[in-house]
Amino acid sequence: MTNHINYVEFPAVDLAATEQFFKQVFAWQFEHYGPDYIAFSNSGLDGGFFRSELASNTANGSALVVLYSDELEQTMHNVKQAGGTICKEIFSFPGGRRFHFIEPSGNELAVWTAS
Numbered sequence: 001m002t003n004h005i006n007y008v009e010f011p012a013v014d015l016a017a018t019e020q021f022f023k024q025v026f027a028w029q030f031e032h033y034g035p036d037y038i039a040f041s042n043s044g045l046d047g048g049f050f051r052s053e054l055a056s057n058t059a060n061g062s063a064l065v066v067l068y069s070d071e072l073e074q075t076m077h078n079v080k081q082a083g084g085t086i087c088k089e090i091f092s093f094p095g096g097r098r099f100h101f102i103e104p105s106g107n108e109l110a111v112w113t114a115s
Contacts, residue, residue, distance in 0.1 A: 008045055008065060010107050011052030012038075017083070017104035018049055024082045025075070026067065044068075055106030064100075065109050072097055072113040079111075 012018045015038050022028040022040060029042045036051040044067070056062040069075040072090060079101045080086065087108060088100035098112035 005045065008047035010047070010049050010056055010105075011054040012049035012105035012107070013051075013053060013055070014105050015049055015051060018107075021082045021084060021104050025078045025084070049105070055108075057102070057106070057108035058100075059108075062108070066098065067109060067111045069111050069113055070115075072099070072111060072115075075111050076101075 015036075019030050019038055022043075023030065027042060028040045031039045031041075033039060033048075037048055039048040040046065058064050076086060076090065076099050083104050085102040086099060087102050088110075090097055090099045096112050096114045098110050100108055100110045102108055
């Protein structure tokens, strides 16, 4: 659709660890495009990870990608079990609750719920 966000890309130091993390926690699907790029789908918005020593986090001014979960506490548990780090514990905001996490390549994302 014209003028809509269509795809998002993240840097990743460790493509294999990042792929395994998102498969395990969020059931994303991946397709490999050579040794330095993996594309993901089944995430609500398709995108990819490119090999880089950089990471995306709000402390450096990056945009924050926020995922949705009906079971916020369970999702936070799954993030921890898969090797993610919680960088902001669950907190309330107008409209819901959320937490922020760092995935294995150092990118910060968040998960929210309306309840």
